[in-house]
Amino acid sequence: MSLRQRTEAKASIDTSNIHVVKNDIKEEHGENDFMTFAHNAADQAEQVVRKIIQAGWNVCHFNKLPHWLQDNDYLKHGHRPPLPSFRACFKSIFRIHTETGNIWTHLLGCVTFISIAAYFLIHPTLEIQLQEKLVFGIFFIGAIACLGFSFAFHTVCCHSQFVSQVFSKLDYAGISLLIMCSNVPWLYYGFYCHFHPKLIYVIAVCVLGLMTIVVSFLERFSAPAWRSFRAGLFICFGLSGVIPAIHYGFLEGWVNSVSLSSLGWLVLMGALYIAGALLYACRIPERFFPGKFDIWLHSHQIFHVFVISAALVHFRGITELALHRISFAQCELANTLIL
DSSP states (O other): OOHHHHHHHHHHHHHHHHHHHHHHHHHHHHHHHHHHHHHHHHHHHHHHHHHHHHHHOOOBOGGGSOGGGOOOTTOOSOBOOOOOOHHHHHHGGGSOSTTHHHHHHHHHHHHHHHHHHHHHHTSOTTTSOHHHHHHHHHHHHHHHHHHHHHHHHHHHTTSOHHHHHHHHHHHHHHHHHHHHHHHHHHHHHHTTTOHHHHHHHHHHHHHHHHHHHHHHTSGGGGSGGGHHHHHHHHHHHHHTTHHHHHHHHHHHOTTOHHHHHHHHHHHHHHHHHHHHHHHHHHTTTTTTSTTTSSSSSOHHHHHHHHHHHHHHHHHHHHHHHHHHHHHTOOOOHHHHHHO
């Protein structure tokens, strides 16, 4: 073969190789385009499904719920299905379903206590001293946190199992925080002239409160089967205030008008909390009329109303006690040193 022929043959082979490489690149590029198209199509399909779920979901029967949403089997109809979007969950606030009353009772209660706290705390220091603002601020923190966590839980509990578990723990921790923070102001003003009992009881209630909060974060604590245990724990924590109340009665005198008024508000608050917790634990009234209280007036809604009422009663009681202590009470130095 001549030199010219060999050169032409080599050029032909190189040209063939170039065409093969180009074809491989085109095929690879085509595969990448197809994968990109498929990925984009999947994303768009997912977005469409989410929009359909958000815009067109309907309430469903209890039996149609996944196991992690099945809490109260006496509520038969009107449940939200799983809504895998926080936007859809918050938009459901304005729909009618089994959680509507739970959401709005504590949302309005939270706004109410934020307003009361703002009105109280913005007063000039000459009218309300900084020390009083700090003591009442502890109570406001507990009330706002409890109602806010509860509102958030009942709003997003249908998002997913993980989100439901996280916010349920915050909900129960908020109840413990409210009980703990409610005790601090009345202990402070009740034992206003008795430093050592005041210090001991405040430390004790804070330790009990923190222990209850820790228990609230256990995995099993939020399970439906533990409903009675939860209610019993919160009742026992609330009743722990009976011991300092009895001590307070002996120190101040049982027939003292201030003592009667203070203990009266305290007893009313405790009665409201306990009554609400018992109704919640026993699922009254829906237990006796399954399917009749699905949307309104079931036990959890009643419990919410009792919690808000108890918090308002407590605020009234500690306000009267604080006014008396600050305006009229004169503490003897001997009492402070001895007790």
